[in-house]
Amino acid sequence: MRAVMYDRFGEASVLTVRELPVPRPGRGEVLVRVTLASLNPVDFKLRSGMLRLIGRPRRPAITGKDFAGVITGLGAGVQGYAVGQRVFGSVAPLGGQGSCAQFVALTTDLVAPTPDAVSDEAAASLPVAAGTALQALTDVARIRRDQSVLITGASGAVGSAAVQIARSIGARITGVCGTQNIDYVRLLGAEQVIDYKSADWTTIDRQYDVIFDAAAVASFAIARPRLQPAGIYINTMPRPELYWAALAARLGSRQRCVPFMLKTTSAQLRQLAQLAASGVIVPHVQETVDMTQVAAAQQRMEQGRVHGKLCVRMDA
Secondary structure (H helix, E strand, C coil): EEEEECCCCCHHHHHHECCCCCCCCCCCCEEEEEEEEEEEHHHHHHHHHCCCCCCCCCCCCCCEEEEEEEEECCCCCCCCCCCEEEEEEECCHHHHCCCCHHHHHEEHHEEEEEECCCCCCHCHHHHHHHHHHHHHHHHHHCCCCCCCEEECCCCCCCHHHHHHHHHCCEEEEEEEEEEHHHHHHHHHHHEEEECCCCHHHHHCCCCCCEEECCCCCCCCCCCCCEEEEEEEEEECCCCCCHHHHHHHHHHHHEEEEEEEECCHHHHHHHHHHHHHHHCCCCCCCCEEEHHHHHHHHHHHHHHCCCEEEEEECCCC
């Protein structure tokens, strides 16, 4: 099979397409022929070594986490899945596995069935981006109807999913994005949109119940004045100073700071599938590329030139 791999940490140029043996599914695993993978910022952060404090992928490593495809093999003990079934999921990358490959073998707690109403393109776009938004807003912040929520990076993959989820709950949403994406974020469901190119949300005299820093552009110290007395700040890029801020906030006030790390489960993937099938979450795919274009696509993501999701065809 073909896969997009890297031997060492570095820039996008370390990625190459190689031939590898097709993996064999172990006990409790399914073998999936990948139709589409989707790219996330965590892919280039792992590849570059930016997340070394969190974990170092065993190398050589295959890049990518999210995928959609068809089951072609079952390991011993697998129940509830069948050969020929459409599934989607997210690979655990620290062992060197990745989704930018023609086949992946992984445990069933990292996959879920793809509903008939959901395309492979949409399914591949869900796990990390929409999963982060869903888990952060519903499990961590526990947002409720009529609460005020500010979302940075509101036109990006995580932020746009967050706007759609918050809208479905009935929250009052303020989205932060660039000038060219204002209409898009309003269409998603934001009542107010702040153009970060002409205004600074951290200086606007308004407080929010939840600040979901999907773009990880601020800090708790900067966001704190914009929080309600019992408000919560969630940042999607964990850093040591955020953990110290989280501890200090718990000791000194009712406000909370949460450095967020996604935990993918089959139950959550099934919930995302239902939300996509019912039209609550509609991922925006900017472009679909082939395996030879993954390095250039990751580079565009690093430069902030991607609006929505980038998918990768595995059969090209």
